[in-house]
Amino acid sequence: MKFENIVTRVGRMPLPGALTAETYDYRAEPLDALKRGEIRIETIYASIDAGARGMLDPSANYPMLLRPGNRVYTSGVVGQVVESLDPAFSPGDFVRALSVTRQKYLTVDPKRTLGVRKVDPADGPLHIHIGALGMTGFTAWLGMFTIGLPKPGETVLVSAAAGAVGSVAGQIAKAIGARVVGVAGGVKKCDAVVSRFGLDACVDYKADGLSAAIDATCPAGIDVYFENVGGVVQKLVMERMNMFGRMIMCGQVSQYNGSCSGGGGAGGPNLMNVINRRLNLRGFISSDHMDMFPAFERSVLSLVRSGKLLPCATVTEGFDQLHDAVNSLSQGRNFGQQVHQMADDPLNA
Amino acid sequence: MKFENIVTRVGRMPLPGALTAETYDYRAEPLDALKRGEIRIETIYASIDAGARGMLDPSANYPMLLRPGNRVYTSGVVGQVVESLDPAFSPGDFVRALSVTRQKYLTVDPKRTLGVRKVDPADGPLHIHIGALGMTGFTAWLGMFTIGLPKPGETVLVSAAAGAVGSVAGQIAKAIGARVVGVAGGVKKCDAVVSRFGLDACVDYKADGLSAAIDATCPAGIDVYFENVGGVVQKLVMERMNMFGRMIMCGQVSQYNGSCSGGGGAGGPNLMNVINRRLNLRGFISSDHMDMFPAFERSVLSLVRSGKLLPCATVTEGFDQLHDAVNSLSQGRNFGQQVHQMADDPLNA
Numbered sequence: 001m002k003f004e005n006i007v008t009r010v011g012r013m014p015l016p017g018a019l020t021a022e023t024y025d026y027r028a029e030p031l032d033a034l035k036r037g038e039i040r041i042e043t044i045y046a047s048i049d050a051g052a053r054g055m056l057d058p059s060a061n062y063p064m065l066l067r068p069g070n071r072v073y074t075s076g077v078v079g080q081v082v083e084s085l086d087p088a089f090s091p092g093d094f095v096r097a098l099s100v101t102r103q104k105y106l107t108v109d110p111k112r113t114l115g116v117r118k119v120d121p122a123d124g125p126l127h128i129h130i131g132a133l134g135m136t137g138f139t140a141w142l143g144m145f146t147i148g149l150p151k152p153g154e155t156v157l158v159s160a161a162a163g164a165v166g167s168v169a170g171q172i173a174k175a176i177g178a179r180v181v182g183v184a185g186g187v188k189k190c191d192a193v194v195s196r197f198g199l200d201a202c203v204d205y206k207a208d209g210l211s212a213a214i215d216a217t218c219p220a221g222i223d224v225y226f227e228n229v230g231g232v233v234q235k236l237v238m239e240r241m242n243m244f245g246r247m248i249m250c251g252q253v254s255q256y257n258g259s260c261s262g263g264g265g266a267g268g269p270n271l272m273n274v275i276n277r278r279l280n281l282r283g284f285i286s287s288d289h290m291d292m293f294p295a296f297e298r299s300v301l302s303l304v305r306s307g308k309l310l311p312c313a314t315v316t317e318g319f320d321q322l323h324d325a326v327n328s329l330s331q332g333r334n335f336g337q338q339v340h341q342m343a344d345d346p347l348n349a
Numbered sequence: 350m351k352f353e354n355i356v357t358r359v360g361r362m363p364l365p366g367a368l369t370a371e372t373y374d375y376r377a378e379p380l381d382a383l384k385r386g387e388i389r390i391e392t393i394y395a396s397i398d399a400g401a402r403g404m405l406d407p408s409a410n411y412p413m414l415l416r417p418g419n420r421v422y423t424s425g426v427v428g429q430v431v432e433s434l435d436p437a438f439s440p441g442d443f444v445r446a447l448s449v450t451r452q453k454y455l456t457v458d459p460k461r462t463l464g465v466r467k468v469d470p471a472d473g474p475l476h477i478h479i480g481a482l483g484m485t486g487f488t489a490w491l492g493m494f495t496i497g498l499p500k501p502g503e504t505v506l507v508s509a510a511a512g513a514v515g516s517v518a519g520q521i522a523k524a525i526g527a528r529v530v531g532v533a534g535g536v537k538k539c540d541a542v543v544s545r546f547g548l549d550a551c552v553d554y555k556a557d558g559l560s561a562a563i564d565a566t567c568p569a570g571i572d573v574y575f576e577n578v579g580g581v582v583q584k585l586v587m588e589r590m591n592m593f594g595r596m597i598m599c600g601q602v603s604q605y606n607g608s609c610s611g612g613g614g615a616g617g618p619n620l621m622n623v624i625n626r627r628l629n630l631r632g633f634i635s636s637d638h639m640d641m642f643p644a645f646e647r648s649v650l651s652l653v654r655s656g657k658l659l660p661c662a663t664v665t666e667g668f669d670q671l672h673d674a675v676n677s678l679s680q681g682r683n684f685g686q687q688v689h690q691m692a693d694d695p696l697n698a
Binding site: 062063227230234249250251252266267268269270271272273274275276277278279280281282283284285288 | 598600615616619620630631632
C-alpha cells in the first residue's frame with residue numbers, strides 16, 4: 001500500500017482523573033483501495049469535543065459510552081486530499097469532514113459523509129472549520145437561534161464563555177445586539193472573554209462571591225442562559241432568570257468530568273421558577289438538526305468574514321498524544337476550541 | 350341600597366397547616382349604583398384555586414402573596430344577574446365571570462371583565478363553567494395543546510390526575526388518542542381516575558413502590574408529563590422521560606402547601622436528562638394566554654357535549670366557610686374541581 005493507516009481505538013478504560021498514554025491505542029490497519037467516488041484525506045487537525053472524557057466514564061451519565069477496542073470519533077477533522085476518485089476533489093485540496101473516526105488516513109465518499117467540503121484557507125486557520133465553522137460553532141448557533149432567540153438589549157449569560165461552544169455563542173449574541181455576560185474560570189480567561197471576544201462582562205466562577213458577581217454583572221436579570229456547565233452556576237442562574245426566559249440546555253460539563261464523582265446524579269435546582277417565571281428549558285444535540293447546517297454555515301461564515309466572530313483554538317500536538325489533548329479540555333486548560341494536531345500543517349509550518 | 354354586599358378579605362395570616370375561621374374576614378361594604386353597561390351578579394359558586402393556600406404563606410415561593418386586608422380573588426364565579434344596565438343581560442340570567450374578587454354581589458362591565466358570558470344550564474352543573482370550562486380547564490387545555498402536544502399512542506403521565514386541572518388534562522389526552530396514566534393519592538382516587546375518567550392506569554403515590562409502579566404502568570417510558578406536583582414524582586418522571594419528551598410545568602403543589610415546610614427551596618432533579626434526551630420543559634400561567642380562551646371554549650365545550658369529558662367537582666358550602674373549602678383542596682380531600690358554594694343554586698335546590 002502507498003499509505004499506512006493508523007486507527008485510534010480505546011485502549012484501557014481510565015481511572016477517575018486525568019487520562020494516561022494507555023487510554024488510547026494507535027494501531028496500523030490495512031487500507032482498502034479507493035472506490036469510485038471516494039477520496040482519501042490525511043488528517044491534520046481533529047476536534048476534541050466536550051464529551052471526550054465523559055464517554056470513557058460509565059458513571060458520567062453521558063449519552064455515549066465507549067469501551068476498549070471501540071474506534072474513537074471526533075466531531076470534525078481537517079486534512080489534505082492525498083488520493084481522489086471524485087472529480088470534484090484533487091490531491092492537495094484542503095478538506096473538512098464531520099463526525100468521523102480518528103485515523104491517519106480517512107477514506108470518505110463526499111456525497112455520503114456529513115459536511116465534507118473543500119475549505120478556503122483565506123477564511124482563517126484550517127482548524128476554524130472544525131471550530132467556529134464546525135460542529136461546535138453549529139451547536140452555539142443552533143442554541144442561540146432556535147432556543148435562546150435573544151432580542152437586542154436582553155441580557156444573555158453564557159457559561160464556559162472561554163470554551164469552544166461558549167466563545168462562539170457569546171459572540172453570536174453580541175452580534176444580535178444583546179448585552180452578553182460570560183462565566184469562565186480564572187482571571188486570565190475572564191479578561192480574554194471581554195477584551196478578545198468583546199463580551200460586556202465576565203464572571204470568574206473560581207473567585208469568591210459568585211452570587212454577588214452575577215448580580216453585579218446582570219443587574220436586570222437574565223433573559224437567555226446558555227448552559228454548558230450545570231452545578232452551582234445553574235442554580236444561581238435559575239434564581240435570576242427573568243419572566244419568559246430561555247435556558248439553552250447544551251451541556252453540564254461540571255458533571256461529566258471523570259474527576260467529579262457522582263456528579264451525574266447530584267440534585268438540580270428546584271423547578272418552581274420554571275413555572276412562576278414561565279421559563280423554557282430545552283435540551284438539544286446538534287447532530288439531530290443537520291438539515292440546518294447550511295443555514296448555519298452561511299450565517300457564521302459571514303460573521304467570520306466581517307470580523308464579528310473571532311475564532312480561537314488551543315492546539316496540542318502529537319499523533320499518539322490524544323490523551324493529553326483530552327486532558328487539556330477536561331482540565332479547562334483550553335481557550336476556545338481544543339484541537340489536536342495529528343500531522344504537519346503546510347499552511348502553518 | 351337594595352342589595353347588601355359582603356366582601357371577602359384576608360383576616361389573619363395562617364400558621365402552617367390548616368386554615369381557621371380567622372383566616373378570612375367577611376365584611377359588609379357599600380355598593381355604588383350601577384353605571385351604564387354594568388351588571389350585578391349574585392355569586393353562587395366560586396372556584397377554589399391551586400394557589401389559594403400558597404398565597405397565604407410567605408415561605409411558599411408562590412408567585413402572588415396576600416396580606417391581611419387584601420381582597421380575595423378567585424379564578425372564576427358563576428351567579429345570577431340581579432340588576433343589569435347592559436341590554437344583553439337580564440335579571441335571572443346565569444352568568445360566569447373570570448378572575449374576579451369574591452363578593453356576595455359582584456358588579457362588572459361585561460365588555461371589560463374577563464370571560465363574562467351567559468351560560469347554558471343544559472351544558473351541565475353551573476360550576477362546570479368555573480371548572481372544566483373555566484380557568485382550570487383552560488390551564489389543562491393550554492398545557493396539552495401548546496406544550497405537550499401528545500401524539501396518538503404516546504404515553505402521557507398526568508400528576509394530580511384526580512384534581513381540577515389533572516382530571517381535565519388526562520381526559521383531553523385520552524381524546525387525542527394517547528395512552529394516559531394518572532398519578533393520584535389513595536386507592537379511591539386512583540380507581541375513579543380509571544373508572545370514571547377513563548385513563549389507562551393510575552399510580553397511587555401514597556402506596557409503597559412508587560418507582561416500580563410508574564415502570565409497570567409506563568413500560569414504554571413517558572413522552573409527555575403534565576406536572577402539577579413536583580417533589581419525588583418529578584424526580585422519578587425525569588428519569589423515565591423518552592427522547593424529545595415534553596414536560597408541561599404547571600404546578601408543584603407538593604411544594605407550596607403551608608404544611609410542607611421549606612418545600613419551595615428543596616432541590617430538584619439533575620437536569621442532565623434534559624440535555625441527553627432533548628427534553629423541553631416549559632412553565633406557563635394561563636392568564637398570559639387569554640387570547641386563546643375562545644379556541645379553548647370551542648374545543649372543550651365540544652368534548653363536554655359529546656360526553657368525552659366528564660366534569661367533576663367537590664362542592665363545600667357556607668359563605669363564611671371559605672377556609673374549609675381551601676383546606677379541602679390543600680389537604681387533597683377534593684375530587685376534581687374544588688368549588689365553594691356561596692348562595693343557593695336554584696338549579697340544584
